[in-house]
Amino acid sequence: MTDESPLPPKDRILDAAMMHVAFDGWSQTTFDAAVNEADVDNTVARSLFPRGPVDLALYYHRKGDEAMLARLAEADLADMRFRDRVAAAVRFRLEAVDDKEAVRRGTTLFALPVYAPDGARAIWGTADAIWDALGDTSDDVNWYTKRATLSAVYSATVLFWLGDQSEGHEATWAFLDRRIDDIMQIEKIKAGVNNNPVLSRLMTGPNWLLGQIKAPQKFKRQGLPGSWSRR
Incomplete structure (x- = not known):
């Protein structure tokens, strides 16, 4: 996925994470894989989800x-x-x-x-x-x-x-x-x-x-x- 995606970075990370949650849960492994697959810079990802997988899980709930x-x-x-x-x-x-x-x-x-x-x-x-x-x-x-x-x-x-x-x-x-x-x-x-x-x-x-x-x-x-x- 490139930066030309119509989805904002938060949603790109969440979408990518859904492929991993069933196997690895809302874990650091899931978060790191999602950030990589969403092609989002690690610094940007950390600014969006300061606590990594926990904040990502909460974002999923809010969605x-x-x-x-x-x-x-x-x-x-x-x-x-x-x-x-x-x-x-x-x-x-x-x-x-x-x-x-x-x-x-x-x-x-x-x-x-x-x-x-x-x-x-x-x-x-x-x-x-x-x-x-x-x-x-x-x-x-x-x-x-x-x-x-x-x-x-x-x-x-x-x-x-x-x-x-x-x-x-x-x-x-x-x-x-x-x-x-x-x-x-x-x-x-x-x-x-x-x-x-x-x-x-x-x-x-x-x-x-x-x-x-x-x-x-x-x-x-x-x-x-x-x-x-x-x-």
């Missing part, structure tokens, strides 16, 4: 998020229940994957303690992207709980999907629906507590405290799962 968001933007979800819109977004994210082994290798990489925070941020970023795309306007503690619960649902669904051999991954979509139904049951319990006069009074103090938690401003979110701020 999947971008594909999901593009599909969401084109999809007609108006007649769907909100829980079905969330399920559709998670499904779109998984269907954006064209190499399941690359994801499997990624889960192995980010299971390592040194890279676990990177993996958690990547999953949180996916959940955040989904909620933003679906028009979430929460500005309090719900901003955090929505993303935390969806991160858990997404993580569990990915692990199930990796081992799913059913036709069209139908078992995965059924698993996803059950997990979202579980979350909806929790929301019904919360609503019941808030509508009960006795329990509502007992929760006055905790609710006040939780009310002091505000969602992070957008310009503060980059690279972070959120922040605590008073407005």
Whole structure:
């Protein structure tokens, strides 16, 4: 591949890496081979991916998020229940994957303690992207709980999907629906507590405290799962 390629260097390296990830994982061996085959200068490659294969794996994850968001933007979800819109977004994210082994290798990489925070941020970023795309306007503690619960649902669904051999991954979509139904049951319990006069009074103090938690401003979110701020 020459510098006349229409793809930017980051995408050229990623495309070349996909031929090696299944065999060598998101490793230095894969990264070095991809840089060489993409005909990108090592200095340029290091400036694009300072931590080499780890940053390349994270870039692969973000590309999947971008594909999901593009599909969401084109999809007609108006007649769907909100829980079905969330399920559709998670499904779109998984269907954006064209190499399941690359994801499997990624889960192995980010299971390592040194890279676990990177993996958690990547999953949180996916959940955040989904909620933003679906028009979430929460500005309090719900901003955090929505993303935390969806991160858990997404993580569990990915692990199930990796081992799913059913036709069209139908078992995965059924698993996803059950997990979202579980979350909806929790929301019904919360609503019941808030509508009960006795329990509502007992929760006055905790609710006040939780009310002091505000969602992070957008310009503060980059690279972070959120922040605590008073407005």
